[in-house]
Amino acid sequence: MRQKNKGRKIYKTKEKNYYGKSPVAKFFSTGLTVLLFGGIVFIGYSVAEPIINHTKKAGDKISSALNTSEDIQEATEAATDETSDEPSGADQNTAASNKQTFELYRAYALRTNDMVNTASVKDALSRIQKSSEVEYVEVPLKAKGGYIYYASSVYDTYLADAVQSTITLDEIVTAIKNAGYKPAAVVSTFRDNILPLTFPDTGYKTYDFGEMWIDDDYDAGGKPWTTPYSSAVQNYLSAIVGEISEAGFERVICSDFVFPQFRQTDLDLLDPALSRSDRYMALTSAANLLYDKIMSSGSRMLIEVSAADVICGRADVLQPMLLTANTVVVNIDIDEISHGVSDGWTVYEFEGNASDMTVKMLDFIGDKLDDFNVIIRISGTSVPTEDLIKAKDELAAHGYQSYVIG
Secondary structure, three states: OOOOOOOOOOOOOOOOOOOOHHHHHHHHHHHHHHHHHHHHHHHHHHHHHHHHHHHHHHOOOOOOOOHHHHHHHHHOOOOOOOOOOOOOHHHHHHHHHHOOOHHHHHHEEEHHHHHHHHHHHHHHHOOOOHHHOOOEEEEEEOEEOOOOOOOOOHHHHHHHOOOOOOOOOHHHHHHHHHHHEEEEEEEEEEOEEHHHOOOOOHHHHHOOOOOOEEEOOOHOOOOOEEOOHHHOOOOOOHHHHHHHHHHHOOOOEEEEEOOOOOOOOHHHOOOOHHHHHOOHHHHHHHHHHHHHHHHOOEEEEEEHHHHHHHHHHOOOOOOOOOOOOHHHHEEEHHHHOOOOHHHHHHOEEEOOOOOHHHHHHHHHHHHHHOOOEEEEEEEEEOOOOHHHHHHHHOOHOOOOEEEOOO
């Protein structure tokens, strides 16, 4: 509703008539036109519906194969058709008719350091306050940055050296259920800085020379990102969410459907598609593909966005007429917003305790979320859990009954 420029550099990791007629002629011409038009209408009516029904079903889902190395090694292609600037009415109606039914969702989120082994998961579960009315426990299985915190069956997770834990999905699900909760998984999608290091074609590249783009100078810790325009990245994510949902996780929360915060100097060197006003369609298309994969495995998908991105207008994936999923988790990260949030023109300042910051953020972003079923997540690694729980108590006054703590 209501961004500070730091120069970025591009670094390389090379890969790359009209004629007059008599009255009689006009009469016959008119008659032939009427007959021809009638025949076209009849034929069109006869064949249009079968064609439409066929095209609705063809080619909508990404590959479910667990080994995606061959796809990743190949050159990637755009996920959206640049010839279409706006979604068709049929696409809008399809998305609107597939909306999920909303229900109360109350969850506690574990952290990546809780995912070392079964003992650490059980220990974290024992610390959940029973009085918090929590029904679900969320576990970070693919975290921001790209690391995997379970023993994945997806071969490319090992080729990319992304796997950080030997605990299996079955062990995680069993531990959560034995503690009296329902299992939910969190998967970061395009904020992956690991995959492009092994498979450069999955990252952003300069348009003219095919050199790898990174988000800052190497000396300042610059990293590559995966791009939603890569079909190989989509296959990689599809394989991951597929095995997770098939393992018994009742909810899969997919986060980080985002583009990096490109400067104009970056955009000048990258694919022109990234400067288009409709680039969000690459994100919504990927979200819908993952939704289909998760739903086909008997689970349900939620989309998580950052409250800071919402307030700054950077939550590009929030397109209600395009998204199949309409339940959104909005993450109010107290650590992130405590330093202020800038959209390039306005600096939004947040002071006080976690409750104060939560209330202020809800005041700013509430009207931006009207088209979605909303779950508020209150997080922050530097904030005591007790403070997060207190902040949660402020949600009901703003009309939010569903929440995630941590």
